[in-house]
Amino acid sequence: MIDRFIVAGESSHLNIVIIINKIDLEEENISEEWASLYREIGYKVILSSKVSGDGIEELKNEIIGNKNIFWGHSGVGKSSLLNKIFPGLNLEIGEISSFTDKGTHKTVTSKMIKIASDTYVIDTPGVREIDPFGIKKKDLGHYFIEFKPFAENCRFNTCTHYHEPGCEVVKAVENNEISEVRYDSYLRILKTIEEDIIY
Numbered sequence: 001m002i003d004r005f006i007v008a009g010e011s012s013h014l015n016i017v018i019i020i021n022k023i024d025l026e027e028e029n030i031s032e033e034w035a036s037l038y039r040e041i042g043y044k045v046i047l048s049s050k051v052s053g054d055g056i057e058e059l060k061n062e063i064i065g066n067k068n069i070f071w072g073h074s075g076v077g078k079s080s081l082l083n084k085i086f087p088g089l090n091l092e093i094g095e096i097s098s099f100t101d102k103g104t105h106k107t108v109t110s111k112m113i114k115i116a117s118d119t120y121v122i123d124t125p126g127v128r129e130i131d132p133f134g135i136k137k138k139d140l141g142h143y144f145i146e147f148k149p150f151a152e153n154c155r156f157n158t159c160t161h162y163h164e165p166g167c168e169v170v171k172a173v174e175n176n177e178i179s180e181v182r183y184d185s186y187l188r189i190l191k192t193i194e195e196d197i198i199y
């Protein structure tokens with residue numbers, strides 16, 4: 001899911017910040033592991049909680065001076081974080097805080113809110129599915145930014161880093177230079193594109 005969001009963000013040339021929220025509910029410290037995976041790739045990752053206040057200042061600093069869109073599943077706490085950062089916004093938030101609950105779509109329309117003359121936030125309703133709309137198979141690899149140094153050396157310049165001979169991305173996965181989890185996501189998304197293209 002997160003890799004789909006990243007693909008959408010990269011293909012739209014957005015500056016991506018990954019927020020792992022509700023860390024107050026965490027029991028096994030897995031958020032740090034996920035955070036380091038994405039930090040190594042080069043993304044900013046913020047661990048946050050509206051309950052403990054972790055990450056709130058850091059997130060605020062990212063927001064100020066930019067136009068920001070909050071994107072993610074329903075119930076992850078997008079509106080809650082915005083309320084916490086900017087008291088007075090009074091965005092409506094969901095009732096349930098259970099981790100497994102898929103959320104009840106509390107926010108129903110996207111709203112762009114002006115915070116200051118140079119700062120805007122767009123709160124969006126949670127999405128369930130996100131398709132790599134308009135992305136071609138041969139371009140998907142561009143949006144997995146850590147593939148780049150390897151992809152440049154693939155034998156074919158239209159390489160989809162899947163079954164082609166002389167693929168340097170596949171080699172990098174085998175050598176643990178590219179995360180297997182990310183490569184797995186890549187193949188999954190690639191597959192949805194292949195299916196989409198048959199019409």
Ligand SMILES: Nc1nc2c(ncn2[C@@H]2O[C@H](COP(=O)(O)OP(=O)(O)OP(=O)(O)O)[C@@H](O)[C@H]2O)c(=O)[nH]1
Pocket residue numbers: 021022023024025048049050051072073074075076077078079080081092093094095096097103104105106107108124125126127
């Ligand atoms: N424990 C805990 N609960 C949180 C945190 N952030 C949000 N919640 C709870 O999660 C639930 C959903 O929060 P929302 O802010 O409505 O989530 P949303 O992402 O805006 O959801 P949609 O508007 O449906 O897309 C609410 O019950 C919040 O109180 C957090 O950091 N920790």
Ligand SMILES: [Mg+2]
Pocket residue numbers: 078079080092093106107123124125126
């Ligand atoms: Mg909301």
Ligand SMILES: [Zn+2]
Pocket residue numbers: 151154155159160161162164166167168169170
């Ligand atoms: Zn390749």
